[in-house]
Amino acid sequence: MDRLLFGDNQFFGVNHMSEEKARAQAMRFQNTQSIIDVLDVAYDEGIRTFMCTTHDRIAEIAAHVRAKSARYRDFLFYPCMPYAHKYANAMTDYGMLGAVKRFLPDEGLLDAAMRGGMSLAKKDIEGVTTLLIDAEMKMFQGLKTPVIFLQNVVVDFLLGLGFRDAFRIFASHVKSRYGAEPGFITMNLPMLLDALDEVGIENPIVCANINKIGFRMCGGIDAYEHALRERQFRAIAMSVFASGAIAPEEAIRWICERPQIKSVVFGASSRANIRSTRALMDQYSRLLRVA
Amino acid sequence: MIRVGVAGLGKMGLSHLAMIRPHPGVNVVGVCDPAGYVVDVLEKYTGLRTFTRFEAMLDAGEMDAVLISTPSRLHSAMVRTALERDLHVFCEKPFVLDPHDGEELANLAERRGLVNQVGYHYRFVAAFREVKRLLELGAIGQVTHVQAEAYGPVVLKPKGSTWRTQRSEGGGCLYDYAAHPLNLVNWYFGEPQRVGGTAMSRVFSRDTEDEVYGTLYFEDGKTAQISVNWSDESYRKMSTSVKVWGTAGRIYADRQECQTFLRDGAVVPEGYRLGWNVRYTTDMTPPVWFYVRGEEYSAQLDYFANRIAAGELDNVNSFRSATVTDRVIAAMIADAETGPRTERSARAPIPKRPGWMSWLRPAAGVK
Known part of the structure; x- marks a missing residue:
């Protein structure tokens, strides 16, 4: 995994501070080309991993990267699935079972029909889950997806319910079908590590809010620090700036002082911000390595 | 346990x-x-x-x-x-x-x-709690008007019916969406005396309303307007907001932030100043033991x-506080069924021409 990963919240009107800013971003990025322009800047700055939701519009980005494979030789996607809003909305309308049925591929593939139908009939979630994963992965066909993530809303929902088998099913399908590493995004890192341990997922890749002020770090910053020191996992930090509450330099320095954090995922919309984040990351990684 | x-x-x-x-x-x-x-x-x-x-x-x-x-x-x-x-x-x-x-x-x-x-x-969102705190401090003086809104993408096309699309089951935009801004208004200002001008219209739904607009009239003369639409795809998810106008300032709040403008005469809370003040939910929210979809x-x-x-x-x-909202909802349904009452041809009373002596009296509120 690279040290810096590029996130996609800024492209889809997600902003934890202000609805106005979120709307301005949604307007700015409504043309896919404007997203591609920013991705190009990041890529040319050496940030080659795009950690992105399986949002419909990502399919257009994927198609673009596929079409220009020479330009994007080292471009990596880390898909984060599912795009939860569509399922939540469908669940409101059709209930849990109805929602699942709606998103199963309906091309009449024998395999899909068997896996889906049998699985639904036997109340066995394995078949349905793997089908849903395949449906979400379709847009990345032919592209490099070395790590595939389960989104935090789903991870934390399953974690809360105690639906731990789902993590195992996800992990094994992602490995066997896509040759990828499973990743998990969560707001409840200490609790998730225990659950992943229980289902035998070793040294997992886990992406969580990790920042100096403990913003959205459920279980508390001490439990996170303890996990970083004592547990075997590959940590990706998100929300390192705590939605702007921590100055960039202070935020990055704090991250770099914790060598157990393998990567940082960040979002930015301008060359200046991308460049300065990378520069800070390089500077403090070097500084602290020397120290 | x-x-x-x-x-x-x-x-x-x-x-x-x-x-x-x-x-x-x-x-x-x-x-x-x-x-x-x-x-x-x-x-x-x-x-x-x-x-x-x-x-x-x-x-x-x-x-x-x-x-x-x-x-x-x-x-x-x-x-x-x-x-x-x-x-x-x-x-x-x-x-x-x-x-x-x-x-x-x-x-x-x-x-x-x-x-x-x-x-x-x-009521557990820090920005909306801050509004409550500011109002209790009397920060913006005497409140004259409130606007409470909620928009979001729930019903975006004609589709099959579920309990959420039937008013008789407690579905529809009024029960599902408008209940939230109404409940905030009830929290801040209590129960209105009257409701009026309620319009509930369909955009896509067959059996229920997709938009709710109306006015609440409070005993002390303040009014609140409600504007709600759950067929608005320009919002990524439900967005609820309130604006409160007072004699000494104005407050705006949504899920993310509380912006307050205080003018001369305001009771300035600690840490606040005259002019604009912004407080973010992310800064004011205490941590929770487990997070799935929002601390609240x-x-x-x-x-x-x-x-x-x-x-x-x-x-x-409490049930009692929620019943206030239920009563306002019931009143809005009744008001919408009554329909508008004032004809276009209705004549406004012509204001009495002031006598020349009135020029010598100052206008209300002018010292």
């Missing part, structure tokens, strides 16, 4: 279940839903004890409290059953469809000394559990 049963496993029920189960002070002793498939899958994979009938769950074991997240029409009877068994109750919003039932249930819960709470989660959802359940543990009946979202 508080022993809790969870009734109703739709979107809200499952969401509550996912948050309450990891709560360190709570033990989920049973869950129920008539959809046998869902409960079977849950039982198989999560080890939860499941039921398809509410009474069966209540009969099966000892419990202290229930969370009820069933279609709104069912709330009244289920809440009564639970209270009669001396269980503390958390019920999803809107509380009940007939405000008389709401009164009775509030009385029953109070008489039996049971914690009673309704899931108006916006976790916080309201934690609050419920804590009230039970502390034997504390006073509740920010």
Whole structure:
């Protein structure tokens, strides 16, 4: 995994501070080309991993990267699935079972029909889950997806319910079908590590809010620090700036002082911000390595 | 440990279940839903004890409290059953469809000394709490007008019907969406005396409204306007906001932030100043034990559990407070059915021409 990963919240009107800013971003990025322009800047700055939701519009980005494979030789996607809003909305309308049925591929593939139908009939979630994963992965066909993530809303929902088998099913399908590493995004890192341990997922890749002020770090910053020191996992930090509450330099320095954090995922919309984040990351990684 | 049963496993029920189960002070002793498939899958994979009938769950074991997240029409009877068994109750919003039932249930819960709470989660959003605090301090002086809004992408095309699209079941934009801004207005200013100008129109739904607009009139002369539309795809998800105008300033708040403008004459709270002040939800929100979809959802359940543990009946979202919102909803339905009352041809009374002496008197409010 690279040290810096590029996130996609800024492209889809997600902003934890202000609805106005979120709307301005949604307007700015409504043309896919404007997203591609920013991705190009990041890529040319050496940030080659795009950690992105399986949002419909990502399919257009994927198609673009596929079409220009020479330009994007080292471009990596880390898909984060599912795009939860569509399922939540469908669940409101059709209930849990109805929602699942709606998103199963309906091309009449024998395999899909068997896996889906049998699985639904036997109340066995394995078949349905793997089908849903395949449906979400379709847009990345032919592209490099070395790590595939389960989104935090789903991870934390399953974690809360105690639906731990789902993590195992996800992990094994992602490995066997896509040759990828499973990743998990969560707001409840200490609790998730225990659950992943229980289902035998070793040294997992886990992406969580990790920042100096403990913003959205459920279980508390001490439990996170303890996990970083004592547990075997590959940590990706998100929300390192705590939605702007921590100055960039202070935020990055704090991250770099914790060598157990393998990567940082960040979002930015301008060359200046991308460049300065990378520069800070390089500077403090070097500084602290020397120290 | 508080022993809790969870009734109703739709979107809200499952969401509550996912948050309450990891709560360190709570033990989920049973869950129920008539959809046998869902409960079977849950039982198989999560080890939860499941039921398809509410009474069966209540009969099966000892419990202290229930969370009820069933279609709104069912709330009244289920809440009564639970209270009669001396269980503390958390019920999803809107509380009940007939405000008389709401009164009775509030009385029953109070008489039996049971914690009673309704899931108006916006009262647990830091920005909206800040509005409440500022109003209680009298920061913006005398409030004259309020605008409370909610928009979001729920019904975006004509489609099949579920309980959420039937007003008789407690569905529709009024019960589902407008209840939230109305409830905030009730929290801030109490119960209005009258409602007027209610317009409820369809955009795509066949059996219910997709838009709700109306005015609430309060005893002291202030007014509140409600503007709600759940067929607005320009919003990524539900967005609720309030604007409050006072003689000494104005407040705007949504899920993310609270912006306050204070002018001369304002009671300036500590840390505030004249002019603009912005406070962010992210800065004001205390951490929660478990996060799924927003701190407020976790916080309201934690609050419920804590009230039970502390034997504390006073509740920010009591049945009684939710019944105020139910009454306003009922009044808006009645008002919309009456329709507008003033004809286009109606003549406004012509103001009396002031005598020349009036030039010597200062206008109201001018010192």
